Amino acid sequence: GIQVEQSPPDLILQEGANSTLRCNFSDSVNNLQWFHQNPWGQLINLFYIPSGTKQNGRLSATTVATERYSLLYISSSQTTDSGVYFCAGELQGAQKLVFGQGTRLTINP
Amino acid sequence: EPEVTQTPSHQVTQMGQEVILRCVPISNHLYFYWYRQILGQKVEFLVSFYNNEISEKSEIFDDQFSVERPDGSNFTLKIRSTKLEDSAMYFCASTAGGYNEQFFGPGTRLTVL
Numbered sequence: 001g002i003q004v005e006q007s008p009p010d011l012i013l014q015e016g017a018n019s020t021l022r023c024n025f026s027d028s029v030n031n032l033q034w035f036h037q038n039p040w041g042q043l044i045n046l047f048y049i050p051s052g053t054k055q056n057g058r059l060s061a062t063t064v065a066t067e068r069y070s071l072l073y074i075s076s077s078q079t080t081d082s083g084v085y086f087c088a089g090e091l092q093g094a095q096k097l098v099f100g101q102g103t104r105l106t107i108n109p
Numbered sequence: 110e111p112e113v114t115q116t117p118s119h120q121v122t123q124m125g126q127e128v129i130l131r132c133v134p135i136s137n138h139l140y141f142y143w144y145r146q147i148l149g150q151k152v153e154f155l156v157s158f159y160n161n162e163i164s165e166k167s168e169i170f171d172d173q174f175s176v177e178r179p180d181g182s183n184f185t186l187k188i189r190s191t192k193l194e195d196s197a198m199y200f201c202a203s204t205a206g207g208y209n210e211q212f213f214g215p216g217t218r219l220t221v222l
């Protein structure tokens with residue numbers, strides 16, 4: 001089955017810094033999503049981005065489907081951005097999302 | 110904005126007991142899923158459900174697990190005889206169509222003692 005790898009596993013930054021999180025997937029996907037898991041454990045949808053680029057405020061994401069990776073950019077980080085960021089991909093013919101191990105982002109004041 | 114809801118938010122049970130986790134997917138969605146996340150680990154797929162039947166299930170989803178859509182709104186996950194290793198956060202998700210964005214509920218934290 002598809003393998004989803006995220007990097008880095010941990011990232012510690014100061015408030016105001018920018019960050020880039022990466023997601024590599026081993027096969028072509030028809031669905032690629034980014035989530036933020038908040039301190040209460042809830043998965044917050046950030047982007048549905050099987051290809052192309054999207055922006056939402058300080059966050060943006062780019063998926064290059066032909067090269068099997070996706071990037072999540074966070075600009076001007078705030079302490080509330082802390083948490084674990086997951087990407088997940090869905091293979092053609094599969095009826096499930098496969099999640100990566102996550103990147104734990106810590107933003108210090 | 111429509112959202113997936115789950116009840117209860119936290120359930121504590123004794124080993125060997127049956128539990129039913131409940132989900133109300135977004136109303137016009139057709140595909141439903143259960144995922145779980147053991148503390149500190151990644152989210153894992155359990156089962157997908159479409160047209161009143163299971164369309165795919167993982168190795169985790171053994172005979173102890175079952176899913177049901179008892180009416181037009183609820184989607185349930187039953188664990189017949191819970192084990193300590195079933196302790197996890199269980200997420201329900203739904204989507205309007207294949208490969209569309211999946212929307213996740215807030216999760217049910219199951220603790221098996």
